[in-house]
Amino acid sequence: MPYRRCGRSGLKLPPISLGLWHNFGDEQPLEEQRAVLRHAFDRGITHFDLANNYGPPAGSAETNFGRVMREDLRPWRDELIVSTKAGYDMWPGPYGEWGSRKYLLASLDQSLARMGLDYVDIFYSHRFDPDTPLEETMGALDTAVRSGRALYAGISSYSGVRTEEAARIMRELGTPLLIHQPSYSLLNRWIEEDLLDVLGQEGIGAIVFSPLAQGMLTDKYLDGIPAGSRAAEGRFLTPDMLDEQTLTHVRALNELARDRGQSLAQMAIAWTLRDPRVTSALVGARNVTQLDDSLGALERLEFTDEELDAIDAHAVEAGINLWKASSDG
Numbered sequence: 001m002p003y004r005r006c007g008r009s010g011l012k013l014p015p016i017s018l019g020l021w022h023n024f025g026d027e028q029p030l031e032e033q034r035a036v037l038r039h040a041f042d043r044g045i046t047h048f049d050l051a052n053n054y055g056p057p058a059g060s061a062e063t064n065f066g067r068v069m070r071e072d073l074r075p076w077r078d079e080l081i082v083s084t085k086a087g088y089d090m091w092p093g094p095y096g097e098w099g100s101r102k103y104l105l106a107s108l109d110q111s112l113a114r115m116g117l118d119y120v121d122i123f124y125s126h127r128f129d130p131d132t133p134l135e136e137t138m139g140a141l142d143t144a145v146r147s148g149r150a151l152y153a154g155i156s157s158y159s160g161v162r163t164e165e166a167a168r169i170m171r172e173l174g175t176p177l178l179i180h181q182p183s184y185s186l187l188n189r190w191i192e193e194d195l196l197d198v199l200g201q202e203g204i205g206a207i208v209f210s211p212l213a214q215g216m217l218t219d220k221y222l223d224g225i226p227a228g229s230r231a232a233e234g235r236f237l238t239p240d241m242l243d244e245q246t247l248t249h250v251r252a253l254n255e256l257a258r259d260r261g262q263s264l265a266q267m268a269i270a271w272t273l274r275d276p277r278v279t280s281a282l283v284g285a286r287n288v289t290q291l292d293d294s295l296g297a298l299e300r301l302e303f304t305d306e307e308l309d310a311i312d313a314h315a316v317e318a319g320i321n322l323w324k325a326s327s328d329g
């Protein structure tokens with residue numbers, strides 16, 4: 001695995017990391033979850049990404065991960081980077097979401113209990129909170145690190161401007177921001193506007209999520225919506241996102257991938273990694289077969305200028321950035 005340095009930190013991450021947003025809740029048999037996690041680690045994926053609300057139900061992905069951690073992965077804790085986040089709705093009342101100190105630190109304690117861990121490697125503010133002073137949210141991340149509950153701090157889906165502010169506050173507190181987790185894919189290129197420049201200047205790494213646009217950038221939807229797919233579930237990837245115009249671009253990208261001797265999923269992942277400011281592509285996987293296909297991206301990461309030009313014609317905004325409200329805040 002060709003590990004990559006995260007910004008200007010001392011931490012290296014795998015170019016492909018595994019997220020547990022989907023497929024690790026109580027609806028998925030534990031043995032399948034265990035198989036994917038074990039296979040990922042065997043193949044050199046040292047980074048697993050969670051959040052308080054992953055499931056369903058919310059919290060169950062951490063509980064299930066904690067069980068696999070306890071039963072299978074415990075001896076390798078020091079070879080693993082485990083992250084979690086707080087920001088979205090987690091429990092009732094005024095202290096169960098957004099960016100207050102009260103919520104972030106209580107949520108982190110709950111996450112540690114669910115996972116059976118003493119600490120996480122990275123703790124994130126999951127989204128920007130326009131109603132809480134950024135000093136308070138960043139102060140909570142700093143406390144998380146100073147108290148030993150987290151080794152590093154990160155932010156997710158913050159705009160370029162908010163990221164600059166957050167980086168300044170954290171630098172002054174003495175706990176530099178390690179990483180930013182934004183959405184990014186061939187169909188969702190918002191980070192190219194200014195965020196990547198900010199991250200490069202600040203020395204913060206980027207781990208880009210949904211590089212397959214939740215599965216849209218695979219061959220899965222070229223001829224309709226197959227049963228059992230995320231679009232068939234229709235919770236976060238809804239059939240209206242797969243409109244004919246977008247599918248025309250996806251089909252063209254599929255041809256370009258074939259010309260490169262890759263699957264579309266592999267080309268989509270490799271493309272997000274073409275910029276050295278992107279440390280890792282954070283994928284999801286329903287099973288071991290999907291994960292292996294995605295890992296095949298590492299066999300051909302480089303692009304010619306001609307290939308990039310041809311891709312640019314079809315790598316167009318598709319209106320699929322569900323996390324835009326946070327980065328607009």
Ligand SMILES: NC(=O)c1ccc[n+]([C@@H]2O[C@H](COP(=O)([O-])OP(=O)(O)OC[C@H]3O[C@@H](n4cnc5c(N)ncnc54)[C@H](OP(=O)(O)O)[C@@H]3O)[C@@H](O)[C@H]2O)c1
Binds near residue numbers: 126209212218219
């Ligand atoms: N910070 C945030 O706000 C935030 C938001 C979203 C995600 N994330 C993180 O990013 C991670 C990845 O997100 P994501 O699951 O949306 O990423 P993704 O990699 O874009 O999509 C994963 C889905 O694509 C399909 N897939 C994956 N590999 C495939 C392959 N090789 N061939 C065909 N289909 C394939 C599967 O869909 P099917 O289930 O349909 O088979 C899979 O569930 C999350 O788990 C989470 O850790 C963070």
